[in-house]
Amino acid sequence: MADDALFEFLHMEIVAHVYRDQQSMKGEADNKERSSRVSILEGMGYRVGQGLIERLTRDSPCFKDELDIMKFICKDFWTKVFRRQVDNLRTNHQDNKFNLLTQLSNGKQYLDQAPKYLAFSCGVVRGALSNLGLESVVTAEVSVMPSCKFQVVIQKL
Amino acid sequence: MADDALFEFLHMEIVAHVYRDQQSMKGEADNKERSSRVSILEGMGYRVGQGLIERLTRDSPCFKDELDIMKFICKDFWTKVFRRQVDNLRTNHQDNKFNLLTQLSNGKQYLDQAPKYLAFSCGVVRGALSNLGLESVVTAEVSVMPSCKFQVVIQKL
Numbered sequence: 320m321a322d323d324a325l326f327e328f329l330h331m332e333i334v335a336h337v338y339r340d341q342q343s344m345k346g347e348a349d350n351k352e353r354s355s356r357v358s359i360l361e362g363m364g365y366r367v368g369q370g371l372i373e374r375l376t377r378d379s380p381c382f383k384d385e386l387d388i389m390k391f392i393c394k395d396f397w398t399k400v401f402r403r404q405v406d407n408l409r410t411n412h413q414d415n416k417f418n419l420l421t422q423l424s425n426g427k428q429y430l431d432q433a434p435k436y437l438a439f440s441c442g443v444v445r446g447a448l449s450n451l452g453l454e455s456v457v458t459a460e461v462s463v464m465p466s467c468k469f470q471v472v473i474q475k476l
Numbered sequence: 477m478a479d480d481a482l483f484e485f486l487h488m489e490i491v492a493h494v495y496r497d498q499q500s501m502k503g504e505a506d507n508k509e510r511s512s513r514v515s516i517l518e519g520m521g522y523r524v525g526q527g528l529i530e531r532l533t534r535d536s537p538c539f540k541d542e543l544d545i546m547k548f549i550c551k552d553f554w555t556k557v558f559r560r561q562v563d564n565l566r567t568n569h570q571d572n573k574f575n576l577l578t579q580l581s582n583g584k585q586y587l588d589q590a591p592k593y594l595a596f597s598c599g600v601v602r603g604a605l606s607n608l609g610l611e612s613v614v615t616a617e618v619s620v621m622p623s624c625k626f627q628v629v630i631q632k633l
Contacts, residue, residue: 328527333490367486374481
């Protein structure tokens with residue numbers, strides 16, 4: 320199957336599907352519901368990330384250490400999945416034109432809608448790291464669309 | 477966003493998500509439920525197909541007639557989306573190794589599972605044709621995995 324657009328459109332559909340029944344809810348139930356919807360999307364991303372990293376590392380040698388893993392995630396994995404390369408190894412990465420946000424209006428008008436379009440991608444990174452033996456918390460922060468800052472915090476065991 | 481695998485894994489997740497609550501149901505309600513799940517997936521595909529065809533035809537000249545449209549769908553569209561070219565213009569097309577079925581076990585064991593993995597793709601074709609002004613019914617038939625036969629029937633107005 321081909322074309323970035325295919326993935327992007329499908330991603331929009333999923334977000335819409337997962338959020339469809341939510342609009343009629345209010346108040347506290349709404350907040351709880353909202354976080355569970357984000358979890359659903361994040362969970363999908365997690366399993367997709369696990370699958371992707373298995374394919375991508377199939378022919379790779381073993382990783383030496385945590386730094387080696389982060390290098391692989393920032394270079395090879397990020398480039399393959401998000402079509403961009405992170406040029407340094409800081410665990411937070413600003414992307415000034417994140418693909419999944421480019422279909423939304425620029426600026427601050429729909430800022431409150433951003434989390435649902437980023438949950439899947441955060442899950443992908445967390446799933447990939449998890450399959451390489453690193454438990455992490457991945458978050459994304461948007462101040463102006465379509466710019467987005469990802470932050471990866473590795474959980475020490 | 478990149479990589480066929482990303483789309484394929486996401487597609488698997490969606491099918492799983494849409495079908496998750498179904499297993500506890502039985503009997504007649506089950507059948508009704510089953511068809512509504514297929515509709516959800518088909519509907520997603522329909523909207524994705526509409527989006528894709530808008531992008532793909534952005535720079536194309538107008539189509540002369542129905543034959544011209546079918547030629548475009550079978551050549552350009554099919555190649556872009558399903559990475560394969562249909563080499564003739566019959567409206568049914570057999571694909572001996574359909575991408576979205578290759579992750580399932582070959583043979584006849586999981587044949588009853590096939591429809592849920594094809595609903596999205598049928599929707600994509602129907603959505604694309606619809607945006608070009610042709611109402612259609614698109615079905616897919618599997619006799620042995622991962623081979624699959626698509627059939628497009630144009631509805632005459």
